[in-house]
Amino acid sequence: MALTVLGGGVSPFVRKVRVFLAEKGLDYQHENVNPFGPPEGWREISPLGRIPAFKDGDKIINDSSVICAYLExxxxxxxxxxxxxxxxxRAVWFEEFMDGGMVPVSGPKTFFPLVLKPLFGGKAEPDPADVASAEKVVAEELPKFFDYLERELGDNDYFVGGRLSIADIAVASPFINLRYAGFAPERKRWPRLRAFLDRMHGRPSFKAATEQDGPFSKRSALIHD
Ligand SMILES: N[C@@H](CCC(=O)N[C@@H](CS)C(=O)NCC(=O)O)C(=O)O
Known part of the structure; x- marks a missing residue:
């Protein structure tokens, strides 16, 4: 039965599902749906208008956490x-920590204004005022999320149970968007989190899910540590 992920690949939640599928070794189709300019009838597939949606044959499933739980x-x-x-x-909690905690801050306050807004507006560079506010958010609002993750990871390679789980995929995925906005947790201050992200983003599953992201990733070059 054909598996299909619906939603633009740059969404951290679409990426989470695609990485999950890749780690399961499953083949799937990917349909690029923009939730801000969706195709007709989209609400029949996604009642909240969000991406990702997922199809297993004619069965429709919504929300990255629900989709991954189904796939498991x-x-x-x-x-x-x-x-x-x-x-x-604990693993499910880390999904919620990102979905309900960090992403509602990092998405609309860094990735959206610095990456999507200029792209949608046909501009080569973000507005300097948006850059300044995003830098303030990274300095003042995101550290509490990084501190928690650094502490919870401790000296372990993975967040839960000593092996790769949904927790690691859910945590690592939105940090790709933060990179695309030009930011990463400073290596000196959050060394374990940053090393974890390097390892996760280097996995073939993450590489495959980000290979089409070229237009979004220009600002990653601003990360120097
Ligand atoms: N909890 C949802 C979050 C999905 C979500 O917020 N997706 C965003 C894109 S990253 C979206 O579709 N936004 C459009 C909207 O809310 O109208 C999940 O895990 O799938």
């Missing part, structure tokens, strides 16, 4: 959710 049950191997009850809850 439908294709159990390799396991990407911990089997221990508490570790399972």
């Amino acid at each position: 049950r439908r294709f159990p191997k390799p396991t990407l959710y911990p089997s221990d009850d508490y570790e399972y809850a």
Whole structure:
């Protein structure tokens, strides 16, 4: 049965699902839907108008967390959710930490104004006032998220249970958008988080899910540490 991910690949939540599929070793089709200028009938597929949506044949599923949970049950191997009850809850919590915590700050306050707004407006560079406010957000609003992740990761390679899980994919994905806005957690201040992100973003699953992102990634060159 054909699996299809619907949604622009630069969305951190679409990327999360695509990386999850790749880590499961599953083939899928990808349809690029822009939620801000969607095709007719989109609300029938995505009642909240959001991406990603997902199709398994004629079955429709919405929300990256729900899609990944579905895929885990439908294709159990390799396991990407911990089997221990508490570790399972922790993994799902990291999804929520990003979805309900960091991304609502980093998306609209860094990635959108510095990357999408100029692209949509046909401008080569973002507005300097937008750059200044994004820099302030990175300096003042994002560190509490980075501090928490640095602490929770500790000396481990993965967030939960000593092996790759949905938690790692969910955490690493939105940091790609932050890079595209020209920012990353400073290596000196958050060394374990930053090394984790390097490892995750270097995985073939992340490389494949970002290979078409050229037009969005120009500002990554501004990251120097
Ligand atoms: N909790 C959702 C979040 C999805 C989401 O916010 N997607 C954004 C793009 S990154 C979107 O579709 N925004 C358009 C809108 O909300 O109208 C998930 O995990 O799938």
